[in-house]
Amino acid sequence: MKVFMQPVFLENLFYESLKLLCFISLPILLSLLFVGLFFNIFQKITSINEQALSFVPKIITICLIFTFFGAWILNLIVHYMEYVFNNISSAIFCTL
Template identity: 50%
Template sequence: MNSQMVLTTGQEAMWLLLMVSAPILVTVLVVGLVVSIFQAITQIHEATLSFVPKLIAAVLVFAIAGPWMLSTLVDYIRRTIESIPTLVL
């Protein structure tokens, strides 16, 4: 196993991490922005008002995209484990 293989594996893992976490992060970011604009317009500054919608949105995204996220991670782990014999010389 040379340094190029290590860097390629690390790059692939980082790309997978970004791809799997992006739906949740983008959804929570958009919901937080909408709630912040609502709070600024109405001048209601309640901490739970920003927390609860983000939590509900994250749960909904997990319910919708969870199977895809899980299958993507399982495929990556399966490929990584199956490549172990080729890495050991």
């Protein structure tokens, strides 16, 4: 008995996983980009070369992003996993 998976399902699964990855990483990356850019400009203007000055606000930003967007991110992941588990049985077929 051979077990095969339909290529259409795999293509759709790959597309949905990449779309989910973009949706999850977008708020985190954009907020860290703006915070890093702001503190980099601030360091250049004031001639302060302290590494902790840019590190601490980024950690605080990540904590705030997960506080505000954590439920949304978790909801996206749960819906994606429901989609995968509900459709995996229809995507697999066996031949003798």
